[in-house]
Amino acid sequence: MQRTLLSRLRTPLAIGVVGITLAACSTSPLGRSQLAFYPDDQLEQMGKQSFAQYQQKLPEIGGATYEYVQCVAHAITDEVPADAGIANWEVKVFKDDTANAFALPGGYIGVNSGLLDVTQNQDQLAAVIGHEVGHVLAHHANERVSTQAATQTGLSILQAAAGLDGAAGEQLMGLLGAGAQYGVILPFSRKQESEADKIGLDLMAQAGFNPRASIELWQNMAAQSQGAPPEWLSTHPSDQSRIQGLQARMDQAVPLYQQAQANGERPQCQR
Numbered sequence: 001m002q003r004t005l006l007s008r009l010r011t012p013l014a015i016g017v018v019g020i021t022l023a024a025c026s027t028s029p030l031g032r033s034q035l036a037f038y039p040d041d042q043l044e045q046m047g048k049q050s051f052a053q054y055q056q057k058l059p060e061i062g063g064a065t066y067e068y069v070q071c072v073a074h075a076i077t078d079e080v081p082a083d084a085g086i087a088n089w090e091v092k093v094f095k096d097d098t099a100n101a102f103a104l105p106g107g108y109i110g111v112n113s114g115l116l117d118v119t120q121n122q123d124q125l126a127a128v129i130g131h132e133v134g135h136v137l138a139h140h141a142n143e144r145v146s147t148q149a150a151t152q153t154g155l156s157i158l159q160a161a162a163g164l165d166g167a168a169g170e171q172l173m174g175l176l177g178a179g180a181q182y183g184v185i186l187p188f189s190r191k192q193e194s195e196a197d198k199i200g201l202d203l204m205a206q207a208g209f210n211p212r213a214s215i216e217l218w219q220n221m222a223a224q225s226q227g228a229p230p231e232w233l234s235t236h237p238s239d240q241s242r243i244q245g246l247q248a249r250m251d252q253a254v255p256l257y258q259q260a261q262a263n264g265e266r267p268q269c270q271r
């Protein structure tokens with residue numbers, strides 16, 4: 001038992017140590033330097049694994065609902081630069097009343113059916129998906145896992161990376177951004193949130209979705225949170241400074257949107 005655990009740990013531990021010496025720091029798309037111990041392919045593996053766990057736990061929805069979410073998600077991911085290195089984005093809709101969505105390293109997007117009750121139209125849904133894809137493009141999962149590994153022993157993360165289920169696996173999902181479902185609520189940092197907002201806003205505008213819907217979305221989320229807050233809000237806290245940040249970038253995003261529309265990028269995703 002002990003031996004099995006160690007042998008399972010050895011590979012990710014070795015990769016982790018190499019990562020510490022070679023890639024302890026990287027730079028986000030917006031120029032912020034960040035901690036990144038792990039190579040991209042290891043994060044992609046973690047993302048794939050977490051997505052598989054999510055799929056095991058929740059039933060999927062197909063049909064028109066799936067077509068709608070897929071239409072919005074792919075319009076967004078079509079705008080992701082090729083150098084992000086993600087060839088295919090897999091999209092799933094899960095049957096669950098909690099308003100949650102996530103995107104994982106490697107190109108995995110999950111949307112809970114409950115989110116479709118909170119987002120009022122395709123543009124608001126695009127704002128959520130754009131934001132989540134923004135977290136992936138800015139390598140926020142790597143930063144969170146690396147910070148965790150630097151501040152604790154990192155053992156539980158490495159166990160999770162080695163394929164162990166249970167609490168370690170759920171903690172990993174939480175770090176990657178998919179954990180609200182299982183009670184592992186780990187809010188992204190304010191810097192990460194602000195970066196994901198900016199990247200998401202640009203992506204949605206370039207895809208031809210109205211970027212002003214991002215502000216409606218947050219106001220909408222805040223209004224919903226008077227009663228029981230949507231799950232997504234617990235990991236992506238809403239505040240006035242976020243809306244101000246989006247406002248401040250709107251002068252830049254609206255022309256991107258107008259340009260996309262002029263180029264015929266006018267998504268019409270039907271619910």
Ligand SMILES: [Zn+2]
Nearest residue numbers: 188193196236
């Ligand atoms: Zn976020």
